[in-house]
Amino acid sequence: MPEPAAALPDLDPVIHGKLRLALLSLLAGVEQAEFTWLKQKTSSTDGNLGAHLLKLEEAGYVSVEKKFVSRKPVTLYAMTSAGREALANYVAALKALLGGALV
Amino acid sequence: MVETNSFESPAQREASEQLALIESMIREGRKSTSYWGWNFVLWGVAYLVATAGSSFLTSRAAIWAWPVTMTLTGIATAVIARWRNQGEPQTTRSRAITGIWMGCGLGIFVFAFPLVLAGRFGDGHTFMGGIEVLLGAAHIASGATLRWRLQGAVGVLWWTAAVVTETTQYSLYLLIAFLAATMICNIGFGIYLMVLESRDKARLRAGQVAHA
Numbered sequence: 104m105p106e107p108a109a110a111l112p113d114l115d116p117v118i119h120g121k122l123r124l125a126l127l128s129l130l131a132g133v134e135q136a137e138f139t140w141l142k143q144k145t146s147s148t149d150g151n152l153g154a155h156l157l158k159l160e161e162a163g164y165v166s167v168e169k170k171f172v173s174r175k176p177v178t179l180y181a182m183t184s185a186g187r188e189a190l191a192n193y194v195a196a197l198k199a200l201l202g203g204a205l206v
Numbered sequence: 207m208v209e210t211n212s213f214e215s216p217a218q219r220e221a222s223e224q225l226a227l228i229e230s231m232i233r234e235g236r237k238s239t240s241y242w243g244w245n246f247v248l249w250g251v252a253y254l255v256a257t258a259g260s261s262f263l264t265s266r267a268a269i270w271a272w273p274v275t276m277t278l279t280g281i282a283t284a285v286i287a288r289w290r291n292q293g294e295p296q297t298t299r300s301r302a303i304t305g306i307w308m309g310c311g312l313g314i315f316v317f318a319f320p321l322v323l324a325g326r327f328g329d330g331h332t333f334m335g336g337i338e339v340l341l342g343a344a345h346i347a348s349g350a351t352l353r354w355r356l357q358g359a360v361g362v363l364w365w366t367a368a369v370v371t372e373t374t375q376y377s378l379y380l381l382i383a384f385l386a387a388t389m390i391c392n393i394g395f396g397i398y399l400m401v402l403e404s405r406d407k408a409r410l411r412a413g414q415v416a417h418a
Contacts, residue, residue, distance in 0.1 A: 121227065128228045132235025133295035140293045144234060194228060197221040 115193050117162040122147060123155050127164060127190050130182040135168070138178040156180060164189055235295070241406075243399025244290075245283055250392030252279035257384065260330075272333075273322050280311065302351050310344035331372055334384050338368035345391070360391045 118124050125145050130136060142152050159165040164186030168179045182190075252275050259271025317336050326332075345361030348354075367387035371380045 124224060125227055125231045128231030129235040132232045133297050136235070136295040137293045140295055143293075144231075190228070194225065197225050200221045201218055201225070 114196055115189055117158060117164065118189060118193055120155065122151070123159055124193075126152075126155060126159060126180075127182065127186055130165060130180060131187065131190055135179045135181045138180065141180065159186070162186075162189075235297075241399060241403040243396045243401075243403055244286070246392045246396030246399065248283065248286075248396075249279060250388050250396060252276065253388045253392065254385070257381070257388075261381075269322060269325070273319055276315070276318070280315075299351065303348055306344050306347045306351065310340050313340050330377065330380055331374075334380060335368045335371040338364050338371055338384065338387060341387075341391070342368060357395075360395050363387055363391050 118127050122145060126141060129141060129144055138152070138156075141147075141156070142149065145152065147155075156165065156167075160167055162185075163183060165180050166183050168181070170177055170179070256272045256275035259275065260268045262268075263271055314337055317340065318333060321333055342361045342364030345357050345364060347361075349357030349359075349361060364387055367383040370383040374380055374383070
């Protein structure tokens, strides 16, 4: 007899959005990333990407560093330890939800 | 890996999709350490030019074929790499690989330049063999770091060429070993990497994250 269908547990709303989840996952694999690189990898627009990164920054999940490289302004994003923990908790919650369905 | 067709609820399906997205993005971030196929091809061509120069130029000019070609190629590599890798994020792995190749490049420079300046190019056995050993070591170290057997095999090929170079009595065999290794390990391997790069970019364009 099949078990009752599971509902999504209380997932972190800050990273539940597809783009924010993608951004945090991208940043998990690198030390720092430029805005333009994140834009290219997610195929997002400047405004959309900026808004979502701001939400991650406000939640303390990413840190921002602005500097000049060859006299051009560059914005660098990095995942914070809080962001890493939030992503780990999020993955754990997803895996708990999936339970035996994971192969 | 997550199987997506055996879930009982929409929530589970969504969760599996989220996990797949996380996996793919982390993988994308880790591997996007830029592509270096062009660099292997560039250096392969440089070795051929330097070998041709040292073989066919007059003896005085031939001495400078290697140092001049290598220096110019080093400068070209720095300029092109800076241009191509703009905006690429750094990872621990990318820094390790860069360190390996910087060590190899500088090692070749420190090894070969004094030999040339001191006029001890000789019959080329030591000179070419030394370069082949260093290139083989860099490929094997890089292959081990990336857990990539193909690159390890490329390193073994360079070392095979080094053994031939150091043991053969014939200059022709020395030349054949070096040219064969250059064609396979630099130009062939570089072209293969460039093909992988274009495939990866096409795949990325096809499966980019939708705007959320």
